[in-house]
Amino acid sequence: MPHETTKNAAGALDVAVLVSIGRHPVTGRTRRADQDARAVEAALALDHARVQLIHAGHHETDSEAALRGYLGMGFEALTLIEQAGDADVLPALTDALREAPPRLLLCGTRAETGEGSGLLPYLLAESLGWPIVTGLAEIERVEPEHVTLLQALPRGQRRRLRLRLPAVITVDEAAPAPRQSAFGPARRGALAVSEQASRPDTALADWTLEPARPRPKRLKVVKAASARDRFKAAAAKAEGGGGQVLTDATPEQGAEAIFKLLHEEGVLRR
Amino acid sequence: MLDILLPILIFSALALAAIGAVRRIRLWRQGRPSPVPVIRGLAAVPRRYLVDLHHVVARDKVMSSTHVATAGGFVAAMALAIVVHGLGLAEGVLGWLLLAASATMFVGSLFVARRRINPPARLSKGPWMRLPKSLMAFSLGIFVATLPAVGVLPPDAGGWLVAVLLAAAVAWGLAELVFGMTWGGPMKHAFAGALHLAFHRRAERFSTAAGPGRRSTGLKALDLDDAEAPLGVETPADFTWNQLLGFDACVQCGRCEAVCPAFAAGQPLNPKKLVQDMVVGMAGGSDAAYAGSPYPGKAVGEHAGDPHGPIVAREGTALVDAETLWSCTTCRACVEECPMMIEHVDAIVDMRRFLTLEHGNTPNKGAEVLDNLIATDNPGGFDPGSRLHWAADLELPLMAERGEAQVLLWLGDGVFDMRNQRTLRALVKVLRAAGVDFAVLGNEERDSGDVARRLGDEATFQSLARRNIATLAQYRFDRIVTCDPHSFHVLANEYGELGGNYEVSHHSTYINELLEAGWLSLKASRLGRVTYHDPCYLGRYNGEYAAPRAVLDALGVERVEMARSGYRSRCCGGGGGAPITDIPGKQRIPDMRMNDVSETGADLVAVGCPQCTAMLEGVVAEDRAVVKDIAELVADALDESAPAKDRRRVTEEEAA
Missing domain, CATH: 3.40.50 (Rossmann fold)
Incomplete structure (x- = not known):
């Protein structure tokens, strides 16, 4: 594949990008997931990298079109770990990554379909024993054992981090937009099936799933007399008014405080 | 001495022309196959030339007559010269006919020469500047050399010096006009042009004995079911062979350049240069020898290519830059003007297809718009x-x-x-x-x-x-x-x-x-002076120029025409995805169009296209004319006091 051919193959960094099936917010049609596509873009921006795309999940015609969307960014193949419809992809992904560990694992922060809990990167990092960094803005430098990157923080702030490899990095809207997916490479690209046992997600079987309802948003009442005040209100930092900083608290005190807050916010009901 | 020299010159020129023809045909055959009816195509050339091509050329009366005299004179003179001087058959009327033909050609060449004094910017210079001299050398040389053959002058008049000079003039003329045709001089347009007429990719454009040609403006579909078929054009050899032949037919008259809205706006596109670049790519080499107007803002001599190399490089430069291809509004003004019937828009979309489908490189908002089209x-x-x-x-x-x-x-x-x-x-x-x-x-x-x-x-x-x-x-x-x-x-x-x-x-x-049909009744209009902007996709693409004007006339407005209207209408800049790819230029196309409107003094410009409405209404200018769709004008003028007519009810009553 074009992105494997590096000038210095021996020193090339092995990068794996986890890609999932996306869902268009307006029409619900399957597509390449936006954050995952940004993760692929971040991988393609690296010099001297061997980039591998991995998808684990149930394979259908609809999802094939979405996966081909990633191939259209310039790949000859995508590793497809086929799973049953009710499978938990985490063990299969963990096993596959253990068998052939990349130095760097990139993925979107949260999937557009399925549970979309955003927990998968954390669980993967935990089971692999790798560090995880969220909100990648840019990978600045890659060394044999380390990677230097910019992490996106709220309101455009950036934090430079130096991270030991191997590592998991997640990508959200702060990373550069993905390149266009071209029809030709998407059509030609191969889905290379990799066998992994499919283990059912027992927790999911007990859940009741229902369509999300739009929740009312809290109104931000701005009492401003002038345009300047309105601008200041719009541009102001979200103030954590009423918040509380606990230092040197015992786990019990911390849990108590969180529990109280969740009650106040109505997340937990008595 | 001339009666020995002339046959040698004539027949060696013909032999060289034949060799050149084979080489030239090989260049075209590098392209992809495109089946054509060979015999029927060749048989149709005279009609296509004399009717369809002449119809376009005749829009410029002086040049049309010049071409008839020069080209007609040359073809006749050459044919007769082969008989008279080549075969030595000067008997009877043939010699006199040759004199008449070469004299006609000489008169034509004087007009060609006049054209080359301060030529307009759209004409290419370089080798084209010497063409009138070559025409004169040939016509004069043949004329004088024929005088002894008809007995006006003694056989050895003027001695050997005159004979050598005449032979040199005829040799020069033969070099330019006979084997120059196939070896790539300015006269190449005659050879390639005739074959292009025979093997045109859109043969339905031409008239036949049965009637006039059809407008053939729809793009040709790619075969997406065949996974091996190329997605658009990457290299010059990816064009079909008759497209390559079409590029080679270009006479570099620059009529396309003169009407191209992108060129006028200073965007990096010149249809003539694009066609010449394809010729450069087909033969291999650099564009340094090009002697016409460059792409605005791009120097000549920095681009090169070969038949099997990329036209647009992923990085750096190749034959053409991508922004040149994305500047086109697909308005077809160039195709409408081209006397050689070249299909510029087909070629541009062919190359765009490769950039989008293989490179994934649609500029600016292109990718976003395509994603939206796919998803919503x-x-x-x-x-x-x-x-x-x-x-x-x-x-x-x-x-x-x-x-x-x-x-x-x-x-x-x-x-x-x-x-x-x-x-x-x-x-x-x-x-x-x-x-x-x-x-x-x-x-x-x-x-x-x-x-x-x-x-x-x-x-x-x-x-x-x-x-x-x-x-x-x-x-x-x-x-x-x-x-x-x-x-x-x-x-x-x-x-x-x-x-x-x-x-x-x-x-x-x-x-x-x-x-x-009398289904609508209109009140007398209170509109003042109104001009009409022809949308490219209605006019040039579909030939509807009359109906919108008839509706305006029915509204009772004072209709005035812009200098460029009808088939020469200037694009609003909104076609071909141009507002999406948004290639920068020196000015905006809709601004130029609204200037055309204000030159007519019209208070209102009637349009018939949502793109044109958006583009023209987006123009910010003092006292800009109001932009209204034909439908709005008619709706405003509806006479609502007239009894409503319900066609459905009428037909139901009839049925009852």
């Missing part, structure tokens, strides 16, 4: 379920409920645009006033695929087209009426290849029919 079936990414929100109060009859109607009103993506919604409301008002039995597809309608196709995304175009065709196949209607010329063109001319054949009318055509 409209370029703006709007909810496809909200297509009829603008008409919530109109209770438009839906095809899904009716199943059939006389007229299927195709609304287009303008349904999402507040400006165009006013046009649509006006059109609905007009149709209701005339009692037309119509219905809309509503949420079942999708983008026609026009923008996707012009942006090179043939896959998305075909996907949209096939789904639209499947939807249309469920309903019965006599014809489709639309106020969007782009949808009109695609539905009428491009769906056919995919299995959708419909009778389609532009709303101006339909309104004109309603007026002529």
